Amino acid sequence: MNDRVPKRLVARARHRLVVRLTIIGVAVAIAMVAGAATFVFWGAYNVSALQQHTEPVYTLLNTALNRSIRQRAEDIEVPPLDDPAMAEQGLRYYREKCVQCHGAPGISRDDVGKGMTPVPSNLAHTARSRSPAEIFWTIKHGIKMTGMPSWQFIFTDAEIWEIVAFLMQMPRLSPADYQAWVAEVKKASTSATPPVSTPDPERGRLAMYGYACIACHRIPGLVGPQVDVGPPLEGIGERRYIAGVLTNNFDNMVHWLQHPTEVDPLTAMPDLGVTEQDAMNIAAYLSLLD
Amino acid sequence: MTTKPAFSVLLMPLFFAVGCNESEVMSLPGDPAKGKMAIAAYGCGSCHAIPGILGANGRTGPPLERIAERTYLAGVLPNTPEQMMRWIRIPEAIDPLTAMPNMDVSVNDARDITAYLYTLK
Numbered sequence: 529m530n531d532r533v534p535k536r537l538v539a540r541a542r543h544r545l546v547v548r549l550t551i552i553g554v555a556v557a558i559a560m561v562a563g564a565a566t567f568v569f570w571g572a573y574n575v576s577a578l579q580q581h582t583e584p585v586y587t588l589l590n591t592a593l594n595r596s597i598r599q600r601a602e603d604i605e606v607p608p609l610d611d612p613a614m615a616e617q618g619l620r621y622y623r624e625k626c627v628q629c630h631g632a633p634g635i636s637r638d639d640v641g642k643g644m645t646p647v648p649s650n651l652a653h654t655a656r657s658r659s660p661a662e663i664f665w666t667i668k669h670g671i672k673m674t675g676m677p678s679w680q681f682i683f684t685d686a687e688i689w690e691i692v693a694f695l696m697q698m699p700r701l702s703p704a705d706y707q708a709w710v711a712e713v714k715k716a717s718t719s720a721t722p723p724v725s726t727p728d729p730e731r732g733r734l735a736m737y738g739y740a741c742i743a744c745h746r747i748p749g750l751v752g753p754q755v756d757v758g759p760p761l762e763g764i765g766e767r768r769y770i771a772g773v774l775t776n777n778f779d780n781m782v783h784w785l786q787h788p789t790e791v792d793p794l795t796a797m798p799d800l801g802v803t804e805q806d807a808m809n810i811a812a813y814l815s816l817l818d
Numbered sequence: 819m820t821t822k823p824a825f826s827v828l829l830m831p832l833f834f835a836v837g838c839n840e841s842e843v844m845s846l847p848g849d850p851a852k853g854k855m856a857i858a859a860y861g862c863g864s865c866h867a868i869p870g871i872l873g874a875n876g877r878t879g880p881p882l883e884r885i886a887e888r889t890y891l892a893g894v895l896p897n898t899p900e901q902m903m904r905w906i907r908i909p910e911a912i913d914p915l916t917a918m919p920n921m922d923v924s925v926n927d928a929r930d931i932t933a934y935l936y937t938l939k
């Protein structure tokens with residue numbers, strides 16, 4: 529008899545507590561969403577390249593980056609990397625495409641590489657802290673929102689492994705060693721073009737990201753800034769002319785993609801150095817757009 | 819059409835912003851409603867897909883949707899109202915290689931057509 533009343537009271541109190549907590553929880557969630565929306569829409573976030581992330585944000589982003597790369601590099605099979613000829617070829621590519629942003633032993637980054645956030649990593653450090661598979665993945669795919677480009681449409685996998693082979697040597701190179709090696713390598717340069725295979729529309733679709741076509745065109749099936757510097761490519765498979773001057777067929781499209789300024793010297797579409805294989809893949813994809 | 823004054827007012831700043839001299843300012847704002855009719859009359863739709871024009875679904879030239887937003891006209895000219903008028907009247911003078919024919923479009927029609935095309939955003 530005595531403990532019946534307290535029990536009911538306790539139940540009621542508990543019920544009230546649950547209701548109150550729920551209301552507080554919902555209110556906090558709404559406030560967070562509203563806060564996030566205000567932050568985004570009022571432009572409170574400073575996107576300046578000179579405004580470094582705050583320490584917690586930096587740590588969070590870096591952790592996400594590390595986990596993402598490790599996860600994706602897990603299944604990559606690493607070929608032998610100790611052939612000196614391989615590293616030497618890698619050094620050539622590195623001097624051509626990477627040193628401006630990343631620098632090298634005793635060599636500073638160029639102006640581009642200095643003004644970026646995040647700053648392009650010191651790759652001697654990277655070679656010590658990351659596995660060859662992770663480095664391979666990073667070079668091949670690039671890193672979104674950092675300025676690190678994807679190189680898979682510039683280099684074949686074999687060529688990327690050559691770069692990796694060079695990078696793995698980097699921690700061991702003093703500035704003087706590096707200079708000596710560069711002097712040695714400056715003599716000859718060789719690069720075999722890979723044989724052309726059947727056009728693959730899906731690779732063509734990806735290649736259009738690699739050549740930054742979306743910086744100027746709206747292209748169905750590709751996500752991008754959606755600008756109209758050039759005509760939208762929707763329906764291009766059915767159009768009678770390319771750029772209003774060339775009959776639209778497969779061979780002409782391949783030619784246009786590789787050499788637009790040869791087709792029409794007045795055109796605002798620049799020559800982008802599209803390889804024959806990539807041009808064929810892209811043409812195959814574009815021919816499907818109706 | 820009742821929309822005419824509204825369109826003209828909307829388009830005015832555009833033309834001033836482009837920095838035309840006096841005679842061009844006088845010659846510019848056309849009538850988008852008349853332009854729409856002119857586009858139908860010249861049959862531009864047989865070669866172009868043009869929003870708002872009945873049956874305009876040609877595939878010979880590029881679609882003209884959002885043509886007002888295009889950076890270049892025909893891929894070669896900076897897109898301004900004067901250039902648009904020129905292009906519509908004498909495309910071959912701008913790009914001798916072009917497949918767009920000269921259709922003897924009058925100056926007045928070209929001005930009205932331009933006014934209509936600049937409503938496509």
